[in-house]
Every structure is written in structure tokens, then in C-alpha cells.
Amino acid sequence: MKQLIPVLTLALAALGAHAQTTVKDGWVRGTVPQQKATGAFAQITSAQGGRLVSAASPVAGVVEIHEMRMSGSTMQMRALTDGLELPAGKTVELKPGGYHVMLMDLKQPLKAGDTVPLTLVVEGADKKRETLQLQLPVKALGGMPQQQQQQQGQHKGH
Numbered sequence: 001m002k003q004l005i006p007v008l009t010l011a012l013a014a015l016g017a018h019a020q021t022t023v024k025d026g027w028v029r030g031t032v033p034q035q036k037a038t039g040a041f042a043q044i045t046s047a048q049g050g051r052l053v054s055a056a057s058p059v060a061g062v063v064e065i066h067e068m069r070m071s072g073s074t075m076q077m078r079a080l081t082d083g084l085e086l087p088a089g090k091t092v093e094l095k096p097g098g099y100h101v102m103l104m105d106l107k108q109p110l111k112a113g114d115t116v117p118l119t120l121v122v123e124g125a126d127k128k129r130e131t132l133q134l135q136l137p138v139k140a141l142g143g144m145p146q147q148q149q150q151q152q153g154q155h156k157g158h
Contacts, residue, residue: 020047021086021122021130028116029096030141031109038110039066040101040118040136041094049088050124057118061105068097077102086122114138 026042044052055063064079075097084099086092094100101118110116120132 020124021045021050021120021132022047023120023132023134026118026134026136028103028110028118028136028138030112030114030138031106032141033109035109036106037102037104038106039096040103040116041096042134042136043091043093044086044120044122045089045091046086046122046124047089048124050086050122050130051083052086052092052120053083053123053129054121055101055118057103057116059107059110059116060103061107062103063118064102064104065099066102067099083123110138112138112140 022045023042024045026040028040029038031038040055040057052065055065057063065084066077067080067084068075068077070076079102080099084092092099101120103116114137116136116138118134118136120134122130122132124130
């Protein structure tokens with residue numbers, strides 16, 4: 001029995017290492033015919049800290065991690081070629097007008113109700129990589145997830 005305890009401890013530690021990053025409330029903005037790019041959004045939390053280093057999806061020819069920010073009076077968007085920092089235990093929000101995953105060279109229009117497969121790769125401080133396979137719902141163009149609509153509706157008039 002004493003020999004079994006270290007083996008179980010190692011097995012549990014290995015399981016924890018593979019599930020150190022969580023993604024919630026993910027979604028993709030829908031498109032119109034002929035539109036060749038859109039964004040994917042979510043909340044990402046890395047328990048031990050790391051960096052979102054890459055993303056991929058079969059619905060797009062090119063997938064990049066982007067940032068939108070104000071530079072003076074101009075909104076600028078740029079690819080984060082070194083990835084996106086995920087501080088330990090803190091949620092990083094990918095949202096319209098901020099950090100997001102850019103899906104470009106789309107292979108077909110994405111309409112509300114579709115599901116988009118998205119693979120995210122997170123590199124930990126120890127340089128080990130964790131691959132997250134997601135299935136994100138497509139929300140109507142110009143829309144936002146139902147939960148956010150309800151939250152904003154509750155805050156009107158404040």
C-alpha cells in the first residue's frame with residue numbers, strides 16, 4: 001500500500017497539469033456572405049499562469065491571437081506574435097474591442113446556431129504545452145451571447 005500512494009500522487013499531479021487552463025463562455029461572431037474574417041471570444045483562466053501561444057480552426061485558413069487598443073484617437077488591431085499572457089489564477093477576457101482570436105480566410109459563412117471547432121495552445125511557465133479543443137457556438141452578427149444581453153439589460157438606467 002505504501003508503494004501505491006506515490007504512484008497515485010503522481011497520477012493525480014499529471015491529471016492536474018493537463019487541466020490547468022479553463023475556458024468558459026466561448027462564442028464566435030456570425031458573418032454575412034462574402035465576409036472573410038470574424039472573431040472568437042471567451043474567458044480564459046490559467047491556474048498556474050502561462051501564455052496563449054497559438055490557435056487553429058478548420059473553418060479558417062489563418063487563425064491569430066489579436067489585440068485591439070486605442071493609440072491616440074485611433075483604434076488599432078494587431079497580431080500578438082508572442083502570444084497572450086495568462087497571469088496565474090486571473091481570468092483574461094477575449095472580447096470585442098479587446099483581445100480576441102481572429103479567424104481569417106473563412107471557408108464558409110458562419111451563421112447563428114453553427115458550431116466552430118477551435119484549438120488553443122497554452123504554454124506554461126515550464127514550457128510544457130497544453131492543447132484545448134473547443135466547440136464554440138456562433139452568435140448572430142452584431143449580437144452578443146444571451147447571458148451578456150441579459151446582464152446589460154439589467155444594468156440599463158443605472
